[in-house]
Amino acid sequence: MNVFVHDPAWGWWIIGYFFLGGLAAGCYFVATLVELFGHEEDRPIARLGYRLAFPLICVCAVFLIADLDRPERFLHMVLQSEVMDEALEQGWPRGGWGTMAQAVMLKWWSPMSLGAQAVGIFGLCSFLSFLASAWPGSWFGRLLSTRILGGFFKLLGSVVGFFIAAYTGALLTATNQPLWSVSDWISPLFLTSAASTGIALLLLLGRRIPHESRARLERADLWVLGLELFVFLIFLASLGGVLPLALQTLEGMLLVGVTLVIGLLVPLWLHLSVHPPTRAAATSTDETTPESRVSLAAVCALGSGFILRFSIVRIAPALLHRFPEVKPSDVEFPLWQTNAGKALLVVTLLLAALIPNLLMRKWRLSSGQTALAGAVSILVLAGVANYSASPSPGTPVIGPDIRVRISPEEGRERGGGPGASNINRPKKFFFHSQVEQATQ
Amino acid sequence: MPEPKGFFTDTTVCIGCKACQVACHQWNDLPAGHGRSRSELPVLSGNSYDNTGSFSDVNWRHVKFIEQPLTQGPNRVAWLMMSDVCKHCVNAPCLEVCPTGAILRTEFDSVFISEPACNGCRDCVSACPFGVIHMSESRGVAQKCTLCYDRLKNEMVPACAQACPTNSIQFDTIANLKRRAEQRVSQLHREGVRAAHLYGADDKVLGGLNSFYLLVDKPEVYGLPSNPKVPSRSVVQSSFWGIMTAIMTGLGMLFAFRSRTTRSPLDRAETQKPAAGAKERPIT
Ligand code: SF4
Numbered sequence: 001m002n003v004f005v006h007d008p009a010w011g012w013w014i015i016g017y018f019f020l021g022g023l024a025a026g027c028y029f030v031a032t033l034v035e036l037f038g039h040e041e042d043r044p045i046a047r048l049g050y051r052l053a054f055p056l057i058c059v060c061a062v063f064l065i066a067d068l069d070r071p072e073r074f075l076h077m078v079l080q081s082e083v084m085d086e087a088l089e090q091g092w093p094r095g096g097w098g099t100m101a102q103a104v105m106l107k108w109w110s111p112m113s114l115g116a117q118a119v120g121i122f123g124l125c126s127f128l129s130f131l132a133s134a135w136p137g138s139w140f141g142r143l144l145s146t147r148i149l150g151g152f153f154k155l156l157g158s159v160v161g162f163f164i165a166a167y168t169g170a171l172l173t174a175t176n177q178p179l180w181s182v183s184d185w186i187s188p189l190f191l192t193s194a195a196s197t198g199i200a201l202l203l204l205l206g207r208r209i210p211h212e213s214r215a216r217l218e219r220a221d222l223w224v225l226g227l228e229l230f231v232f233l234i235f236l237a238s239l240g241g242v243l244p245l246a247l248q249t250l251e252g253m254l255l256v257g258v259t260l261v262i263g264l265l266v267p268l269w270l271h272l273s274v275h276p277p278t279r280a281a282a283t284s285t286d287e288t289t290p291e292s293r294v295s296l297a298a299v300c301a302l303g304s305g306f307i308l309r310f311s312i313v314r315i316a317p318a319l320l321h322r323f324p325e326v327k328p329s330d331v332e333f334p335l336w337q338t339n340a341g342k343a344l345l346v347v348t349l350l351l352a353a354l355i356p357n358l359l360m361r362k363w364r365l366s367s368g369q370t371a372l373a374g375a376v377s378i379l380v381l382a383g384v385a386n387y388s389a390s391p392s393p394g395t396p397v398i399g400p401d402i403r404v405r406i407s408p409e410e411g412r413e414r415g416g417g418p419g420a421s422n423i424n425r426p427k428k429f430f431f432h433s434q435v436e437q438a439t440q
Numbered sequence: 441m442p443e444p445k446g447f448f449t450d451t452t453v454c455i456g457c458k459a460c461q462v463a464c465h466q467w468n469d470l471p472a473g474h475g476r477s478r479s480e481l482p483v484l485s486g487n488s489y490d491n492t493g494s495f496s497d498v499n500w501r502h503v504k505f506i507e508q509p510l511t512q513g514p515n516r517v518a519w520l521m522m523s524d525v526c527k528h529c530v531n532a533p534c535l536e537v538c539p540t541g542a543i544l545r546t547e548f549d550s551v552f553i554s555e556p557a558c559n560g561c562r563d564c565v566s567a568c569p570f571g572v573i574h575m576s577e578s579r580g581v582a583q584k585c586t587l588c589y590d591r592l593k594n595e596m597v598p599a600c601a602q603a604c605p606t607n608s609i610q611f612d613t614i615a616n617l618k619r620r621a622e623q624r625v626s627q628l629h630r631e632g633v634r635a636a637h638l639y640g641a642d643d644k645v646l647g648g649l650n651s652f653y654l655l656v657d658k659p660e661v662y663g664l665p666s667n668p669k670v671p672s673r674s675v676v677q678s679s680f681w682g683i684m685t686a687i688m689t690g691l692g693m694l695f696a697f698r699s700r701t702t703r704s705p706l707d708r709a710e711t712q713k714p715a716a717g718a719k720e721r722p723i724t
Contacts, residue, residue, distance in 0.1 A: 002569055002665040002668060002669075004569065004570060004571050004663050004664065004665055005566070005568065005569060005570070005571045006494075006495070006565055006568070006571035006572075006573065006574060007565075008562040008563070008565040008566035009562065009565075009575075010562065010566075029689075030693065033690060033693040033694075033697075034693070034697060037693055037694045037697040037698055038697040039697075042697060067561075068559050068560045068561055068580075069559070069560025069561075069562070069575055069580030069581065070558065070559045070560040070580045070581065071559075073540075073557075073558075073559035073560075074559055076540040076541075076542070076557055076558075076559045077539045077540050077559065077561070080541065080557075081557075105539070105540065105541055107536075107538075107539065107541070109536065109672040109675060110536060110537045110538070110539055110563075110671075110672065111537075111675060112537060112539040112561065112563045113537075113538075113539035116539055158690070162682075162686040162689075166679075166682040166685075166686065169678070169682070170674075170675060170678040170679060170682065171563075173674045173675075173678045174537060174567070174671035174672060174674055174675055174678075175533075175537070175563075175566040175567050175671055176533060176566070176567055176568065176569040176665075176668055176669050176671070177566050180566075181669055181671075181674070184674060184677045184678045184680075184681055185681060186678070187678045187679065187681065187682040188681045188682050188684070188685035191682055191685050191686060191689065192685055192689065195689050216696050216697050217696070219695075219696040220692055220693050220696035220697065223692030223693075223695065223696060224689060224692055227685065227688055227689060227692065231685060316566075327660050328660065328665075328666060328667070400677070400680070401677065402676050402677045402680060403673045403674070403676075403677065404673065404676040404677075405670075405672070405673060406672050406673075406675060406676060407531070407536050407670070407672040409531050409532070409535060409536050409545075409672075410531050410647065410670065410672075414444060414530055414549070414647075414648065431552070431554070431586070431589055431590060432555075432590070433590035433593070434467060434468070434469070434590055434591075435590050435591060435593070435594045435596070
């Protein structure tokens with residue numbers, strides 16, 4: 001754990017952006033997937049998802065810009081203004097398209113750069129879907145519901161949606177801050193949380209969705225919650241020796257306590273405890289979980305989704321503040337040797353045994369499906385054990401540890417010159433010279 | 441193309457005079473820091489000769505006083521001193537993540553922030569493993585050492601290196617500096633300082649540091665991480681798990697919503713009847 005870094009002071013705007021961005025993305029990809037896999041009757045879910053995603057991403061854009069120290073320059077993340085000026089001089093849009101294309105600011109090895117572009121694309125996709133869902137009868141609405149074009153658009157939309165949900169986690173991992181930089185599992189965690197909060201919002205607001213569709217959405221919710229639970233357990237294990245330190249901060253306690261109990265176990269229990277939708281009944285109209293329970297589960301999921309973003313964003317500064325003197329050797333030990341690690345292993349073992357069992361009994365899964373659920377449980381258990389046994393945080397003992405060098409900066413020959421900077425605004429080099437005769 | 445240039449800092453001869461800090465402030469027109477609020481005067485730390493504390497938007501150099509308790513002799517404490525600065529890393533994490541392209545690699549191999557492009561997203565702050573970059577309170581842009589780019593352009597030596605009275609901070613081409621540094625290390629080894637070693641001279645730390653150090657204790661003692669991370673190297677692994685999770689989520693949706701397709705057309709015709717049952721509501 002590197003405690004010599006400086007806190008980037010990412011606060012409420014960023015937390016809000018991560019949460020609402022996840023929500024928008026979740027609503028959107030659930031909507032596109034429902035359209036792709038579902039049936040005509042499930043349409044209202046998709047329509048609601050589209051109607052929520054676009055306004056939400058607009059709010060996100062405002063948050064993102066508001067967080068900048070120089071908000072008026074937000075466009076610099078998307079376009080290189082000086083190259084754009086050049087294109088304008090060449091008479092863009094009548095000419096100068098080549099120059100304009102070069103003006104695009106994209107560093108695909110930097111999650112923040114990629115994300116800034118993706119937010120734009122997502123905004124566009126969700127805007128189009130929003131229009132099409134508002135006027136389904138218009139030529140445009142009909143175009144987007146055609147088989148080939150509409151199908152392609154939906155596929156693209158779900159990919160972009162998944163990306164928006166996941167990149168914020170990768171952004172935190174691609175730093176040198178304590179905890180964030182340790183785990184590769186923040187991105188999957190944010191993705192599953194986006195899915196569960198998205199579905200929660202749809203269930204909460206979609207009171208008028210036909211019951212059958214609701215039942216299927218609840219089924220999807222159950223799956224997503226289970227997935228999130230498993231990802232969360234692996235995430236905790238991947239923190240290794242940093243986890244015991246994190247648990248000594250308020251943010252760490254919130255992260256583990258609220259996410260695990262209120263965000264995952266309570267909604268799972270609410271869904272599973274009554275009226276288990278049997279295989280036959282899952283498609284019939286009156287076997288959904290009572291609405292009050294579903295609403296409560298949804299509120300829990302939404303609230304804890306927010307707490308998850310809050311605690312992860314704020315835990316790095318909290319660790320810096322609380323443990324300014326930690327040495328790397330202080331966190332280099334296998335997690336299972338600590339109480340936290342033992343507890344994690346026990347909880348994982350219990351849940352991995354319980355969940356397939358519960359599903360089998362309540363949902364009357366076929367033996368094949370039970371075997372699949374069991375296999376997933378065993379994999380998760382293996383993942384948690386794998387990370388818990390590793391002496392260095394974030395690296396599994398066995399299994400993939402792919403540290404690919406993707407930045408052109410790494411491949412560049414050592415010496416003066418642009419390196420990765422050849423798309424880093426090389427056109428103009430602004431500097432304030434104290435030496436009188438020095439000019440650009 | 442000019443050769444890569446940088447600093448070699450021999451911490452064993454640093455006397456903590458802070459001439460480098462003063463020279464840096466003077467040349468770059470950096471104001472004095474302030475206390476807790478902007479109107480307050482700078483406060484003394486009260487427990488150390490180090491009153492700068494850390495890097496900041498106006499402290500691009502920071503002379504560290506590392507107090508070490510002594511068990512023998514009349515003095516109870518000894519100091520390790522080190523003038524810290526931006527390392528102008530060969531694989532600079534700050535440059536790598538910067539989404540606006542405001543952080544540039546110059547012809548001297550140094551890392552430079554082009555202020556008019558910076559929009560204050562602070563990603564570089566979170567990426568720099570040495571806590572170098574800070575945001576300017578007044579201008580809202582990232583600030584750090586420029587390796588005196590304007591002086592280098594005019595074939596002058598950076599202000600700090602010129603001011604250093606003991607030659608602890610040396611400025612030259614990296615090749616020359618390495619040669620000198622290795623000589624100094626072997627000299628120290630001969631004199632019995634076995635712990636003397638170089639930090640950042642080879643390519644182990646972020647592909648090499650254009651400002652490297654001679655240390656006589658572990659890097660952590662000096663507040664330097666021994667194994668900082670290249671941010672982009674975690675992107676593929678992180679994305680891999682992200683994609684796997686996305687596929688699993690998609691599969692879940694498929695299973696949940698496909699249950700429909702197995703039903704007979706008769707069933708489907710039935711569900712299209714107007715709402716029946718207490719809970720049924722009209723379709724939007
Ligand atoms: S020391 Fe920090 S600010 Fe300097 S080049 Fe390296 S990462 Fe950038």
